[in-house]
Amino acid sequence: MTTPWGELELARFPDDPRDRLRAWDASDEYLLQHLAEREEEQGAGLSGTVVVVGDRWGALVTALAAQRPVQITDSFLAQEATRANLDRNSVETGTVHLLTTQDPPPDRIDVLLVRVPKSLALLEDQLLRLAPAVHEGTVVVGTGMVKEIHTSTLQLFERILGPTRTSLARKKARLIFCTPDPSLERPANRWPYSYALPDGIGAVSGRTVVNHAGVFCADRLDIGTRFFLRHLPAGRGARRVVDLGCGNGVVGTAMGLANPEAEVLFVDESFQAVASAEATYTANGVPGHAEFRVGDGLAGVPAGSVDLVLNNPPFHSHQATTDATAWRMFTGARRALRPGGELWVIGNRHLGYHIKLRRLFGNSHLVAGDPKFVVLRAVKR
Template identity: 35%
Template sequence: MSEIFDALRRWPDVEAPGLVAVDAADRLILDESAELRASAQPGDVAVINDAYGALTLGAAHAGADGIRAHLDAITGERALEANASRLGLADHFRIVPLDASLVSGARVVVLRLPRSLEALRDIAGLIAAHADADVVVVAGGRLKHMSVSMNTVLGEHFGQLDVSHARQKSRVLSARAPRDGRDPAPAAVRVAGLEVRAYGGAFAGARLDIGTRLLLENLPYVPVGGTPSDPLIDLACGTGIVGAWMATQYPGAHVYASDQSAIAVASARATMLANGIEDRVAVARDDMLGARPSASASFIALNPPFHSAAAVTDLIAPRMFTDVARVLRPGGQLWCVWNSGLRYRPLLERTIGPTEQVARNAKFTVTVSTRR
């Protein structure tokens, strides 16, 4: 198996020393599920929440075929495809949405535990509703990201739960006897005058985080753009709060919202539908703004993330600013909110153009950068 792991890359996600494509939790999950997978028939195995292909390709290399895999991040999905092509394993799996088709009839589910309990609840309910009655879920993660509450959540949908010994600061939970299955449904709350919908695991959930609140309080009342060919852009949209706010504040304006997370995109689409603005807000799953033409936008709003998979990193925002600079036409503006300690202003100046501070509170700064 080591030859598989040694070949894995994170690309097109950020790559840097300390950012790995496979870790001890992946290895433990594969070891703990090996016997179950050995007796599985084609189509019996589903992989959920893989990061860059370690679980899917590890299972494929060991003989599993017809694997159904779901990765939330589009960068992880593309990394899986690139790694599989390089290793000659592309024919052993297919990528499937997080719905009944992913786990229907599955007998072995290999799961990298999400950090969000609500995301785990959605996944566990889905498996219990649609997998084989004899399904075994082998779910693992790093101890620093696990809690006993995960046992409780799995216990809501499975009658038997076994806990492995810890190994290299990782652990596996094995769940059997599915019960009380249900399909995921988004949480709903009214914030900032909007009906917000959030599936488990979406950034900030069904609430308004303090950075986004500061951004909304300071966005200009009449932004440029807002036409079908030049929409207002909500980059890294999460549940779609900013995009929905712009669409409701500026009647008739068109908005383009994008995020790399499948959970975020599903949540944002549900938010737009709940507010009756789905005809004016296009929601796309994309790596930054890869699908947008260069020099095609006048207005972009952004609250940049600082997580790549489970790793905290300051390498994501620079890549996003570079893509923003590509997509903005001269004179176009980026309105950005960021943690003040990150000191992004010089980077914004270099990458995009003249940058002014618009607002600041105890933790966050809002700036506007104008494309040169």
């Protein structure tokens, strides 16, 4: 990546030589170019506390490392990519202060740079959490691809921080400029959001779900999960169960309620998701034992230590459609499962997960299906 301050070597995480997706895009380049032009005009660089929100793979904070920025991210993978990219470019990790969306933000923010997230709810939550630290002199610049910035995006900045305008598009990217107004009366933060589940979906019928902002389908139960809940494995044989890519944790909670003797491990790469899963599990008074882990799938889980893995894999990485995450999840599940252990997967029918499972496990069994979804079971031999 070419920046106004030199060349950077960047990669996504986990680093895969076959991955053709870059660790930055035109919106990152546009923001950095704007900051360099601003520095040239004013004869000085950024000063004070610099906070970068939503930096997807660490490209922004690596380029701005001389400013000792604070990075705030919901993604474990983004944090790991940032550490790797700082090391790759001979920047000490301590130069950048890494925070999650669940950590308290800095008390004062002098420069706020926002990489617009896919989730409008996550943007809303973060702006409301950061607003008390923003003052009249804070420099606020957002960035994103044109297709990611909508009228609703600009309205959030306007409603929470102050008057907002946009730049001209450049390489299909756009900047957002916001002038903070400390006197603005901000709305209350509605996150986390809770709702009661409908009847007819097994052990969690009528139970409570808690969602932090940014979790998939945070305001309702998505139809794929609803279908999965109706076809979860019955019986009490599984002692160690994993809700892999747990989201709000409703699937693992259902297993815990149906099988109180089981230990349930909730895993997701999203800090917001794992916080939601823990809140959902706690809200329903599940009698068994649970562990909540933010991480890269089942990395770190001992091989052969799991009886059952339940998985609804994502097929998007930000704006890119890819099966890389699903493949990593399936591979990690096979390693973690004991012989005879099972991986249960819910997916859109057209994704063809049965082919991947047969390649990896040597078998794939259809548990249930409808015109849109299939539930598949693979057994480790």
